Amino acid sequence: MTAETVVGVGRRAAAADFRTCPYTGLKVDAAAQTLIKANAVAAVVFLLIGGLMGLLVALTRWPAVHLLPADWFYLVLTGHGANVLLFWIIFFEIAVLYFASAVLLNCRLPAPKFAWLGFALMVVGAIITNVVVLQGESSVMFTSYPPMMAKPNFYLGLILFAVGALIGCAIFFATLAIAKQERTYEGSIPLVTFGALTAAIIAVFTIASGAIILIPTWLWSLGLIGEIDPLMYKVVWWAMGHSSQQINVSAHVSIWYMVGALLLGAKPLSEKVSRTAFFLYILFLQLASAHHLLAEPGLTASWKIVNTSYMMYLAVLGSMIHGLTVPGSIEAAQRKNGYDKGVFEWLRKAPWGNPAFAGMFLSLVMFGFIGGISGVVLGTEQLNVLMHNTIYVPGHFHGTVVTGTTLAFMAGTYLVLPLIFQREIVWPKLAKIQPYLFGIGAAGISLFMMGAGTLGVARRHWDITFSDAELSFAHSAGAFLMMGLNGVFAILAALGGAIYVLVVVGTVLFGKKITAGHKLTFPLHAGGGAAVSQYGSHATTKLPGTIVLVAIFFVCFVLYYFINWKYLSELWLFR
Amino acid sequence: MTNETETEQTPEHVPMMQQILDNPFLLLFLGVTIPTVLYILWGVMEVASIPLAD
Ligand code: HEM
Ligand SMILES: [Cu+2]
Numbered sequence: 001m002t003a004e005t006v007v008g009v010g011r012r013a014a015a016a017d018f019r020t021c022p023y024t025g026l027k028v029d030a031a032a033q034t035l036i037k038a039n040a041v042a043a044v045v046f047l048l049i050g051g052l053m054g055l056l057v058a059l060t061r062w063p064a065v066h067l068l069p070a071d072w073f074y075l076v077l078t079g080h081g082a083n084v085l086l087f088w089i090i091f092f093e094i095a096v097l098y099f100a101s102a103v104l105l106n107c108r109l110p111a112p113k114f115a116w117l118g119f120a121l122m123v124v125g126a127i128i129t130n131v132v133v134l135q136g137e138s139s140v141m142f143t144s145y146p147p148m149m150a151k152p153n154f155y156l157g158l159i160l161f162a163v164g165a166l167i168g169c170a171i172f173f174a175t176l177a178i179a180k181q182e183r184t185y186e187g188s189i190p191l192v193t194f195g196a197l198t199a200a201i202i203a204v205f206t207i208a209s210g211a212i213i214l215i216p217t218w219l220w221s222l223g224l225i226g227e228i229d230p231l232m233y234k235v236v237w238w239a240m241g242h243s244s245q246q247i248n249v250s251a252h253v254s255i256w257y258m259v260g261a262l263l264l265g266a267k268p269l270s271e272k273v274s275r276t277a278f279f280l281y282i283l284f285l286q287l288a289s290a291h292h293l294l295a296e297p298g299l300t301a302s303w304k305i306v307n308t309s310y311m312m313y314l315a316v317l318g319s320m321i322h323g324l325t326v327p328g329s330i331e332a333a334q335r336k337n338g339y340d341k342g343v344f345e346w347l348r349k350a351p352w353g354n355p356a357f358a359g360m361f362l363s364l365v366m367f368g369f370i371g372g373i374s375g376v377v378l379g380t381e382q383l384n385v386l387m388h389n390t391i392y393v394p395g396h397f398h399g400t401v402v403t404g405t406t407l408a409f410m411a412g413t414y415l416v417l418p419l420i421f422q423r424e425i426v427w428p429k430l431a432k433i434q435p436y437l438f439g440i441g442a443a444g445i446s447l448f449m450m451g452a453g454t455l456g457v458a459r460r461h462w463d464i465t466f467s468d469a470e471l472s473f474a475h476s477a478g479a480f481l482m483m484g485l486n487g488v489f490a491i492l493a494a495l496g497g498a499i500y501v502l503v504v505v506g507t508v509l510f511g512k513k514i515t516a517g518h519k520l521t522f523p524l525h526a527g528g529g530a531a532v533s534q535y536g537s538h539a540t541t542k543l544p545g546t547i548v549l550v551a552i553f554f555v556c557f558v559l560y561y562f563i564n565w566k567y568l569s570e571l572w573l574f575r
Numbered sequence: 576m577t578n579e580t581e582t583e584q585t586p587e588h589v590p591m592m593q594q595i596l597d598n599p600f601l602l603l604f605l606g607v608t609i610p611t612v613l614y615i616l617w618g619v620m621e622v623a624s625i626p627l628a629d
Contacts, residue, residue, distance in 0.1 A: 176599050188597050197599055201606035208607070209615065231625075235618040239610065275596050282602055286610035290618070298625050299618060307614055 016108030021419060022516060024262070024529025028420070031112035032102035036095045036420050038119055039168075040413065041508065043091035046126060047406075048501045050083025055494040058445065061391075062487030063464060063480050070462045074139040077460060079130065081142030085401060086161065086244075087126045092409045093199060093251050094122075094168040095416070100196035100254065101175035103420075104533050107184040110174045118167030121160050129157030141460060143241060146217065146228040155218035159211065166207045169200045188535050191268050191275065192261070195254030198278040199247045205286055206247060209239035231298045242289035248401060249319070250281055252363065252408035256326045259360040259411055261532035263351060265525035266333035269325050271537045277325070280318035288312040291379040295388045301381075308379050316376060323368050323553065328546040330361075332538045337525075343544045354522045359411025359435035366439065367404030370446050373557050374399055383564045386571070391461075392453025399446040402493070407439055410500050417504070418520055423511030428521045431503045438496025444489025452482035 017030040053076045059067040060076075068076060102109040109115060131153075132138050138150035176197070179185060189197070213236040219225045257274070260266035268274040290307035293299055334346030351357045374396040377383050387393065417425055425431050457464055457479050464483065466473050514520075525531070595601060 173599060173603070188593065194596070197602065198606075201599075201603050204603060205607045205610055229622070231622050232619065235622055236615060239615055243610070272592075276592075279596060279602075282606040283609055286606070287614050289610070289614055293618075299621050303617055303621055311613065 018108075021529070023419060023520065023524050024532070026103055026529055026533060027106040029102050029108045031115075032098050032109040033420055035109065035112065035115050035119065036098050036103075036416070039091045039095035039098070040416055040420075042119070042123060042126075043088050043095065043409075044413075044501055044504050046083045046087035046091065047497065049130070050080055050085075050088055051494060051497040051501075053077075053080035053083060055490055056080075058487050058490030060462065061464075062484050062490075064484060065487060066463075071136070071139070073462045074141070074460075075133060075136060078139045078141050079133045082129055082133065082158075083126075084406075085142060086158070087122075089248055089401070089405060089409070090161070090165050090244075091122065093203070093247060094118075094165065096251050096254065096412070097168060097172040097196055097200055098175075099416075099420070100193045101172050101179070104190055104193050105175070105179040105185045106533070107175055107179035107182065109171065110178050111171060114167060115171045118164040118171070121164030121167070123164075125157045125159070125161030125164060127157070128153050128160065132157065143237065144217070145237075146220070146230050146233050149221050152218055152221045155214050155221060159214050159218060162207045162210050162214070165203065169203050169207070172196070172200045185533075188271075190533050190535060191271060192254045192258045192532055194275055195250055195257065195278055198281050199250035199254065201282055202243055202250060202286060203247045206240050206243040209236055209243065213237050213240065231296060234293060234296065235299075238289045238292040239286070242292055243286045245397070245400065246281065246285040246288075246315075248405040249285070250278065252367070252405045253278075253322050253326070255408045255412045256322070256360055256364055257329070258532055259356050259415065260326065260330045260333065262415060262524050262528035263354060263357050264330060264333040264337065265527040265531045266329040267531050267536050267538040269328045269332060269538060269540065269543075271535060273321060274325050277318040277321035280314050280321075283314070284311045285315040285318070288315060288379060291384070294379075294381050294384040304381055308381065312379060319368075319372060323364075323372070324546065324550055326364055327549055328543045329538060331543050331546045332540050333525075335540075335542070336538070343548060347545055351522075353432050354414070355431045355435050356411045356414040356522060358432075359407050359414070359439070362435055362439040363404055363407040363411060366407070366443050366446075367400060368553055369556060370443060371396065371399030371401075371404050373560055374450060376557070377561060377564050383568060386564065386568055387453050389459055390453035391449045391457045391459045394459050395446050395449030395451075395453055398442060398449065402442040403439060403446060407435060407442065410438065411435060413500070413504060414522060415524075417507045417511065418514060418522075421508055421511070422514045423507050424514055424518070425503065425521055426506040426511050427503055430499050431522075434496055434499045434503065436496075438493055438500065441489050441491070441493025441496050445486050445493055448482045448486040448489060452479050452486065455479040455482065457483065 018027045019030070020026070021028055056068060056076050057073065057080055059065045060073045098109060098115070101107065132151050133154065135151070138154040140148045140150045140154070144150055144154070176189065213233060216225055217228055217233065220228050257268065287307040290304055291312070294304055294308065330350070331346045334350060339346045339349045350361070374392075378387055378393065378396055414425065414431065417423055453459070455476055455478055457475060464475055464479070589597075
């Protein structure tokens with residue numbers, strides 16, 4: 001640092017209050033720290049509510065249990081979608097944005113009051129939507145397709161929440177600008193911050209689309225607008241509904257890189273390649289929104305194919321790159337750390353007992369194998385008709401947002417607790433098994449819902465026995481078995497989720513305060529702080545283990561893809 | 576950063592792609608415009624051009 005930078009920092013020091021993290025050497029702005037805490041706590045509260053609702057839904061769809069009556073089923077399903085997909089994930093993402101900007105760039109968070117306003121709007125919005133859902137008459141599912149109409153406050157709550165989140169994004173961009181102006185970092189922003197930037201950019205598009213469609217829908221439910229065209233609604237709504245999933249992907253890929261860096265000192269194999277992969281996300285990922293409309297007759301094949309094939313495959317390419325470079329960078333780091341024997345010593349001797357690592361690696365593997373492969377299959381126009389609107393769809397996206405995003409965020413939490421809350425994790429033994437329990441449960445629900453969907457079970461359906469239908473229909477015994485197994489694994493996932501909440505709440509309230517010289521139960525890599533916050537690659541191609549893993553992935557991918565085409569060809573006979 | 580390194584960092588010396596990736600607001604512009612045009616505008620135009628039944 002030169003005199004000028006120091007002066008720049010010094011000039012602002014009066015306005016901001018920093019501490020230096022003893023484990024990473026990063027400067028942490030007090031305002032950013034408190035905001036990260038608040039957003040993380042809110043996230044966990046909504047995960048608790050939404051997760052419980054998920055369990056109730058799964059127990060209702062378990063034919064032998066069939067827990068809730070029909071009206072409650074749809075009410076709870078609506079609440080489940082909103083609480084986990086929107087509130088849990090987006091609160092956590094705002095925490096990630098503040099961390100990746102202020103903390104990783106050693107910068108102050110500008111306008112913390114404004115950030116608190118955003119937080120307050122998000123909390124109020126989430127509460128309003130929850131209250132109105134619980135009052136009934138707003139069981140429109142989180143997609144809220146017209147002509148189904150919810151109470152006005154359902155939409156109002158979501159709009160307030162979205163405005164609050166938009167403020168969070170604005171603060172993120174302002175922090176980037178200020179960090180550059182005050183020269184708190186040199187050269188390019190770190191890769192993790194670049195990933196967060198990708199998330200924030202997609203978030204701006206997401207929230208703008210949400211506003212464009214939810215504001216008129218709110219006015220419609222107030223009686224001020226005559227009608228909302230259902231297809232128009234779907235087109236614009238999915239610009240929000242799908243893109244918000246891409247915020248998640250960008251955020252959790254950043255967390256993968258962050259965990260690798262902090263725990264193992266992993267640097268990206270190539271900054272250029274990883275950044276290009278994020279750049280592909282920025283350009284193309286949001287276009288895949290069209291895959292939700294593949295079965296709609298009103299849109300042309302050109303629009304569908306340009307958006308979901310040509311363009312979307314470029315974004316898939318981005319994911320493939322991360323799928324190679326994240327394990328690759330971990331392998332490279334582990335080999336440098338001394339685990340250089342054979343093909344897999346680096347993986348065997350990885351810190352599997354550290355829940356941050358275990359959660360991160362399980363998230364990486366399961367996101368790719370379960371969520372990724374099924375996503376490409378579902379997003380292919382011809383194959384989509386096999387599974388459209390079956391419970392295969394929730395199976396697929398529990399593979400992305402639960403085994404992928406949620407598990408990665410849980411893993412990240414085990415770093416946030418000691419580094420930001422500055423509390424030692426309570427009950428480390430429980431924390432150790434948590435990612436496995438939740439991961440296995442979440443993988444189970446994803447796979448069994450996919451299995452049941454392949455056998456034709458519909459999504460969002462209270463009674464798969466069709467007991468009051470005029471024309472009877474019976475699903476195969478296999479379909480019933482799948483829905484039962486889904487219920488069993490839902491209990492496992494809920495248990496894993498409950499342990500997570502317990503450990504977080506226990507740590508925040510009762511964890512030992514971390515003081516100078518304390519040795520962490522789950523230690524970081526000595527070079528972790530530098531690896532996460534500085535530009536730099538670990539260029540190597542000696543990655544036999546990663547190459548084997550990627551080869552296995554491709555074999556599974558290709559086989560599954562062709563099995564589905566074969567399956568389609570059997571249903572779709574041209575005679 | 577001293578003044579010398581500053582002059583060294585004038586745009587000519589930074590590769591074009593890096594300049595793009597280092598400019599968050601340009602990225603924001605691209606990331607919002609592309610889907611707005613290809614997905615939303617094109618999609619909305621298609622829906623709007625469906626003839627109404629009478
Ligand atoms: C304990 C963990 C969880 C269990 C047992 C669970 C189970 C389920 C089940 C059985 C369904 C209903 C499928 C249907 O009938 O159509 C469902 C829907 C859904 N889940 Fe989960 N889930 C869990 C966690 C999550 C998480 C963490 C997320 C998001 C991050 C999530 C997002 C969703 C969404 C968006 C829907 C669709 C709601 C709708 O169709 O409107 N779930 N879940
Ligand atoms: Cu999607």
